[in-house]
Amino acid sequence: GIQVEQSPPDLILQEGANSTLRCNFSDSVNNLQWFHQNPWGQLINLFYIPSGTKQNGRLSATTVATERYSLLYISSSQTTDSGVYFCTAGGTSYGKLTFGQGTILTVHP
């Protein structure tokens, strides 16, 4: 099956800093999503991005499918950005998503 690796595993920032989270995947994918898991455990959809670039406010994401990686950019970070960021990927098998181990982001005021 598809392997998904995220880096860095932990990231500590001061409020206002920018950051880049990376996701490498081992095979061709037709689904690539980024989620934010908030302190209450909920998985918040950030981007559905099997290829290309998308932006939503301070967040943006880029997936280069041919090189099998995706990047999540967070600009002007806020304390509410803290939590775990997951990259998930799915290939030709029916709908299954493989989750990376996540990046734990802590933003200090």
Add this chain to the structure above:
Amino acid sequence: EAQVTQNPRYLITVTGKKLTVTCSQNMNHEYMSWYRQDPGLGLRQIYYSMNVEVTDKGDVPEGYKVSRKEKRNFPLILESPSPNQTSLYFCASRQGRRGVGYEQYFGPGTRLTVT
């Protein structure tokens, strides 16, 4: 509002007492699945369903059952829960066609503790 709902959100139970976690989606999605999340192990798929009356095992199906009698509902059944099933459970859904990518939507999670 398009959403996936789960109930209950929190449950504490005892070993061996059968329980059901319900999952419902209002997006007319064909595909639904269950995941569990455990510290250090991440999220792993338990079961999935490609459509009504079509279900299959995921990576960690032992100790669980599912059914898909209606398109919108996909309950997770623990017939004899054990402490190693203490976990955070997520239901998910998406439109379905094999080999075609669609965005998946996750429910809010069910935190289960088995004592």
